[in-house]
Amino acid sequence: MIYESPRYLYSGDQYLTIEIGNEMTLEANFKVIALDNAIKQAKIKGFIETFPGWRSLLLSYDSMVIRTSDLISELRKVMLQVPEVKEVPSRLIELPVKYGGRWGPDLGFIAKSNSISPDEVVRIHSETIHWVGMVGFTPGSPQLMQLKPSILLSVPKYTSPRIYTPMGTIALGGSITAIYPVVSPGGYQMMGLTSVPIYDRFQSLSIFEKSPVLLRIGDRIKFVQVDAEEFDYIRQRVWECSYEYKIKQETVAL
Amino acid sequence: MSQAAFEVIEPGVFTTIQDLGRKGYFASGIPPSGAMDRFALRMGNLLVKNPIDEAGIEMTAIGMKVKVLKETVIALTGADFSAKLNGNSIPLWQTVYLRGGDFLSIGKPNRGWRGYLCVAGGIDVPPVLGSKSTYTLGGLGGIRGRTLKKGDLIPVGIPRSPLDTLKGRMVKESVLPEAGSEKELRVILGPQDDHVKEESIEVFLNSSYKVSIRSNRVGYRFEGPQLFFKERPESRDAGLDPSNIVDDGNAIGAIQIPAGKEPICLGPDGVTMGGYVKIACLIAADMGRMAQLKPRDLIRFKSVTVDEAYLILKKLIESAEEKNIQIPKE
Numbered sequence: 001m002i003y004e005s006p007r008y009l010y011s012g013d014q015y016l017t018i019e020i021g022n023e024m025t026l027e028a029n030f031k032v033i034a035l036d037n038a039i040k041q042a043k044i045k046g047f048i049e050t051f052p053g054w055r056s057l058l059l060s061y062d063s064m065v066i067r068t069s070d071l072i073s074e075l076r077k078v079m080l081q082v083p084e085v086k087e088v089p090s091r092l093i094e095l096p097v098k099y100g101g102r103w104g105p106d107l108g109f110i111a112k113s114n115s116i117s118p119d120e121v122v123r124i125h126s127e128t129i130h131w132v133g134m135v136g137f138t139p140g141s142p143q144l145m146q147l148k149p150s151i152l153l154s155v156p157k158y159t160s161p162r163i164y165t166p167m168g169t170i171a172l173g174g175s176i177t178a179i180y181p182v183v184s185p186g187g188y189q190m191m192g193l194t195s196v197p198i199y200d201r202f203q204s205l206s207i208f209e210k211s212p213v214l215l216r217i218g219d220r221i222k223f224v225q226v227d228a229e230e231f232d233y234i235r236q237r238v239w240e241c242s243y244e245y246k247i248k249q250e251t252v253a254l
Numbered sequence: 255m256s257q258a259a260f261e262v263i264e265p266g267v268f269t270t271i272q273d274l275g276r277k278g279y280f281a282s283g284i285p286p287s288g289a290m291d292r293f294a295l296r297m298g299n300l301l302v303k304n305p306i307d308e309a310g311i312e313m314t315a316i317g318m319k320v321k322v323l324k325e326t327v328i329a330l331t332g333a334d335f336s337a338k339l340n341g342n343s344i345p346l347w348q349t350v351y352l353r354g355g356d357f358l359s360i361g362k363p364n365r366g367w368r369g370y371l372c373v374a375g376g377i378d379v380p381p382v383l384g385s386k387s388t389y390t391l392g393g394l395g396g397i398r399g400r401t402l403k404k405g406d407l408i409p410v411g412i413p414r415s416p417l418d419t420l421k422g423r424m425v426k427e428s429v430l431p432e433a434g435s436e437k438e439l440r441v442i443l444g445p446q447d448d449h450v451k452e453e454s455i456e457v458f459l460n461s462s463y464k465v466s467i468r469s470n471r472v473g474y475r476f477e478g479p480q481l482f483f484k485e486r487p488e489s490r491d492a493g494l495d496p497s498n499i500v501d502d503g504n505a506i507g508a509i510q511i512p513a514g515k516e517p518i519c520l521g522p523d524g525v526t527m528g529g530y531v532k533i534a535c536l537i538a539a540d541m542g543r544m545a546q547l548k549p550r551d552l553i554r555f556k557s558v559t560v561d562e563a564y565l566i567l568k569k570l571i572e573s574a575e576e577k578n579i580q581i582p583k584e
Contacts, residue, residue, distance in 0.1 A: 011444065011535050012535030013535075013538055013560050014538045017444075017505075022491075024500055049280050051281045051526065055500055056502045058504075060280065063560075068561075135283050136280075136525070137528065138283055139282065139284045139392040139394075181283075201393040201394055211279070216282070217281070
C-alpha cells in the first residue's frame, strides 16, 4: 500500500529515509520519482543527494549545514507541492542476452519452478518489457519489474548465496530480474548473460561519457535473445568501443 | 608536474588512497568511499598544511613499507602502527621530515586498526567521479581503482607551504581520541527499529558484541545475541523471513540484522541498498571509532538522539582545526 502521508525515518545523522509505501508497485515508484524531482529542484541548503528506490527515497544531507528537524520541515513543504505524476520520461534500452547453457545455468530450474519449458521462459522474458525500479547494491545494478507479462515469472532465490556471479549475468529472484554489473556474490537464479556492459569504470564507450553507470530509475529494458555467435560478435564490438546501444526516448504512463 | 615520492616495497594488507569521499553517485549504486576515520585524515592533512579534504593513504591491520624517493614531510595519524624511519621510531600525530633514500616501515598496530599517512602536497592521483578515493569493488579512484601493491610509485603534489614551515607541528593532546573510547559505538535507532521486538531493542543496546574477523570497509560484523522481530503480515514483496523488508536504500553506517543475527554496520564502501531490517544507524562521528576496531574487540551500542549526534559531530569537526595544532616555539 501507499501511505496516507509519507514517513520520515532517521537513517543516522547524515541520511533520512522518506517512505512512501511498503510495496513494489509502479504507482509507488512514480511517486518516488516525482518526489525525487521535487526535492532536487527545491535546493534545500545542506542537501547532498537522493537515492530514489521502489517505495522510498534515501536523502543525504550535511547536518552541520541543516539540522535534521529543519530538513524535515523543509521536506514537508516540498511534499505539499509534489505534482501527481501520471507520466514519466523513460528510455527503452535493448540489451542482447544469451539465455541458458553456461551463460545462464539456472534456466532449467526457473522453467521447472514455473511449470513451463526453458524456451517458454526465454520467450516470455524477452517479450516482456522490464521496468528499472531501483539501481544499486553494486555499481549500476538494476532491479527490474516485469511490465504486463503474459505469465509472471517467479522463482525462489538461492537459500545460501553463491560466492561468484559472472559479470553481465541476468538473474531472477522472486519476480525481480537483476543484472550483475561486476563480479560479485549473488542469490538470484542465473538465466543468461548480456554481452554489453551496464557499468564501465573506464568510461570508454561513448554512452558512459557522463557516468560509468548506464541505467537509472524509470528506464525500461527489452532483453533481445541472441545466439552464441551474435553474443561474441557484439562483445567484440564492445571491446573495439564501436558498439552502439539501441535506446529510444519515450514516456510511460501509469 | 608531480613526482613520485614513494616506492611501495611492501603494500600491507589493505592499503588504499582515500580522501573524504565521492558525492552524487549514490543513486547509481556507488557509495561515497573515503577515509573511514575522517578525523585522522583531517588531522593528518592539517599537520602538513594540505586542504582538509586532500587524499592520504589508509592502511589496515598491517602498514606498508616504502622507499622515500624525494624530500618531503608526512604525518601519521589514526592507529599506532609503531612506524620506523630507517629503523628508528617516529611519532604519531606529528610531522616527520623525510629525505630521498630513507626507508619508512609502518608495522602492525599496537592500538587501533587503521592508520593514515598524509603527505605535504597530497597524493596526486586524478580524481575519478570527483574524488580520489579508492572504491575497490567498482574499481574506481586511487591507483587504478585497487589497493596499493609492490612496485607502485606514489605521486605527490606540490606542497602548499615550504617544507621547513611544517617542522615540529603536532596535534594537541587534548583533542586526540581517548583511549578506550572506541568500546562504545553510538547509534540512532531506525529506520526499521519498529520491526524489532522491544525486548530485542533492549538486548541490542545492553549486550556486549564481538567484532567479527569478517569486517572491512564494506561493513563491520558484530557477534552477539539473537534478536527477534515483531509479527508482521505476509508481504508479497518483502520475502519470507521477518528480517526482510521491501528493498530500500542503505545509509552509510546503517546496521542491518539479517535473520536477527550478527548485526552488520555498513562502512564507507557499503552496499547502497538491501532487503534487511536496519535496527539503527551509527552516528557519523563514530565511523572513525569503528574504523579503529580490530577483530575480537568487544563493544556496546549506545542509543543517542539526532540532536546529541549533531553536537558530538560538531565538536569532532571543530577539533580538527588549526587552533589544535601545536607549533614549536622559536
